[in-house]
Amino acid sequence: MKTLEGKRTLITGGLGFIGANLARRLVALGANVTLVDSLIPEYGGNLFNIAGLENNVRVNISDVRDVHSFRYLVQGQDYLFNLAGQTSHMDSMQDPFTDLDINSHAQLSILETCRKYNPGIKIVFAGTRQIYGKPDYLPVDEKHSLRPVDVNGVNKMSGENYHILYNNVYGIRACVLRLTNTYGPRMRVKDARQTFLGIWVKQLIEGKSFEVWEGEQRRDFTYVDDAVEAFLLAATQEISNGRIYNLGGCEVINLRELAALLVKVNGGGAFKTLEFPADRKRIDIGDYYADDRLIRSELKWIPKTNIQDGLQGTLDYYKPNLGRYL
Amino acid sequence: MKTLEGKRTLITGGLGFIGANLARRLVALGANVTLVDSLIPEYGGNLFNIAGLENNVRVNISDVRDVHSFRYLVQGQDYLFNLAGQTSHMDSMQDPFTDLDINSHAQLSILETCRKYNPGIKIVFAGTRQIYGKPDYLPVDEKHSLRPVDVNGVNKMSGENYHILYNNVYGIRACVLRLTNTYGPRMRVKDARQTFLGIWVKQLIEGKSFEVWEGEQRRDFTYVDDAVEAFLLAATQEISNGRIYNLGGCEVINLRELAALLVKVNGGGAFKTLEFPADRKRIDIGDYYADDRLIRSELKWIPKTNIQDGLQGTLDYYKPNLGRYL
Numbered sequence: 284m285k286t287l288e289g290k291r292t293l294i295t296g297g298l299g300f301i302g303a304n305l306a307r308r309l310v311a312l313g314a315n316v317t318l319v320d321s322l323i324p325e326y327g328g329n330l331f332n333i334a335g336l337e338n339n340v341r342v343n344i345s346d347v348r349d350v351h352s353f354r355y356l357v358q359g360q361d362y363l364f365n366l367a368g369q370t371s372h373m374d375s376m377q378d379p380f381t382d383l384d385i386n387s388h389a390q391l392s393i394l395e396t397c398r399k400y401n402p403g404i405k406i407v408f409a410g411t412r413q414i415y416g417k418p419d420y421l422p423v424d425e426k427h428s429l430r431p432v433d434v435n436g437v438n439k440m441s442g443e444n445y446h447i448l449y450n451n452v453y454g455i456r457a458c459v460l461r462l463t464n465t466y467g468p469r470m471r472v473k474d475a476r477q478t479f480l481g482i483w484v485k486q487l488i489e490g491k492s493f494e495v496w497e498g499e500q501r502r503d504f505t506y507v508d509d510a511v512e513a514f515l516l517a518a519t520q521e522i523s524n525g526r527i528y529n530l531g532g533c534e535v536i537n538l539r540e541l542a543a544l545l546v547k548v549n550g551g552g553a554f555k556t557l558e559f560p561a562d563r564k565r566i567d568i569g570d571y572y573a574d575d576r577l578i579r580s581e582l583k584w585i586p587k588t589n590i591q592d593g594l595q596g597t598l599d600y601y602k603p604n605l606g607r608y609l
Numbered sequence: 610m611k612t613l614e615g616k617r618t619l620i621t622g623g624l625g626f627i628g629a630n631l632a633r634r635l636v637a638l639g640a641n642v643t644l645v646d647s648l649i650p651e652y653g654g655n656l657f658n659i660a661g662l663e664n665n666v667r668v669n670i671s672d673v674r675d676v677h678s679f680r681y682l683v684q685g686q687d688y689l690f691n692l693a694g695q696t697s698h699m700d701s702m703q704d705p706f707t708d709l710d711i712n713s714h715a716q717l718s719i720l721e722t723c724r725k726y727n728p729g730i731k732i733v734f735a736g737t738r739q740i741y742g743k744p745d746y747l748p749v750d751e752k753h754s755l756r757p758v759d760v761n762g763v764n765k766m767s768g769e770n771y772h773i774l775y776n777n778v779y780g781i782r783a784c785v786l787r788l789t790n791t792y793g794p795r796m797r798v799k800d801a802r803q804t805f806l807g808i809w810v811k812q813l814i815e816g817k818s819f820e821v822w823e824g825e826q827r828r829d830f831t832y833v834d835d836a837v838e839a840f841l842l843a844a845t846q847e848i849s850n851g852r853i854y855n856l857g858g859c860e861v862i863n864l865r866e867l868a869a870l871l872v873k874v875n876g877g878g879a880f881k882t883l884e885f886p887a888d889r890k891r892i893d894i895g896d897y898y899a900d901d902r903l904i905r906s907e908l909k910w911i912p913k914t915n916i917q918d919g920l921q922g923t924l925d926y927y928k929p930n931l932g933r934y935l
Binding site: 380397431437440444445 | 714752857
């Protein structure tokens, strides 16, 4: 990996789940790190995510919709890890315009600002596998049709497309990682807005029975350290420019098996399986798992943490720290 | 075709090229017709497009970004022909946010308004083949990958996706027609913002030599009467709900041949072929023509006007009327 030592890096959504884990890694690598985060309560930002790191990063509380703030912050940066986003599928249906403003409009604005004030920057954008919709075939590769099943998917798709467009038309180097279920320390656990695994972990630690919807859906999971590695590999290799990569994980598992494994790793606990609520059922996609051979071959990315170890790492983190996430 | 007699129809972009031709046809069929148009000078709206029809349609000058106006207008309508849009590819690069507001944000707003105030309406949305980008194969069917090459393409793609999403999730019946090069009477001819054929026709009639860029690109063309027929067929058949259809034409022709045919039909004139300007070259897509078998089989659409007849009809219209389009 090209060295990141001394490089100037900007992370939008930098106090969030993946952003804060990425920040830790970048600091360890000797990078100069600036975090931008809106701290909107319903989103992933949490100052505790950078506990112990306060003197090693610069924190700027602002929203990616704030054009002037971003214009100032982006100047002189070598890398932009563009992770800020509205991630809740249900919220995107209930408040579609806010989702559009953040996931689509603000992304275009970020790219226009880079074009004008820092065209030499390299951008890695956090996309989502949600835009594939209900898969036609499995595993899903990057050529799969895109048929988003919620407003969030439509807007995230625009966000992706703008990045690739600005790479191709203006030479602003950019690439996209389509994330699947990412999990681990520092994820939002107070509700299911970021990932259903968050609320499972919270309720398990609280000694409550957690709820599994259906249970037969097969999914893949990326441990956050592996996701962070993918962001670094994508940032530092020129071959990624203009590319879109799926991220997958070490294994595929259905949700009932995942729940059972979580209980086992925890050394106890309970869950119940339920039918989908009607409003979720409408936008459920059934089985999904990624074909991630492209990033493995081009960027030499290999996920290293299997699900059992990942769940262990997650529980080890939240048991002493749960109170900081409620 | 299910009768449209007495039906209440609303056309956004109703003073524009396709919208006004559609309005004429709907009036002839006995429909109740309301036209919404912003009359933004750079777009396609032109009051002359409804000359002679003034007493048979209701005209409301407002912008689709005007939520309150649309909320009032949409109530009680049976059909919405949703044609308003920013169509210039170059303008979308120079002013990407206006393109986003009209082609993406306003579309979401229109759908939210229908959901709240007229969920029984049927919508036909005017999409564009531009979202396919540079084709991987020809002819291009609806399953072809979407790789928009300009901001307009990204935003039009969102517009499409919102319509399909609201059909699937909320049961607001909607379908999309992906238009290719549409031409004929009432198109914008004062510049190339809507179609390059417009400026060709204008310059030819003015006795000037018109410019053909490259000339080898093969394309298909839909005469506006055929496009109008597709909108009516899509509106009045339930099988179209949730569907996306390509429109093609009677034949495929390269631009140099098209220019020569236009000169021949005109009985004289001249053109010169030029290299692409750099800013167009970046977003050119080479050859494109549609596989439109889906709409032909499902909706029984058959384009009836070949290019020679279509160019004749176009010139016959503009020769006496050119002054109303400058």
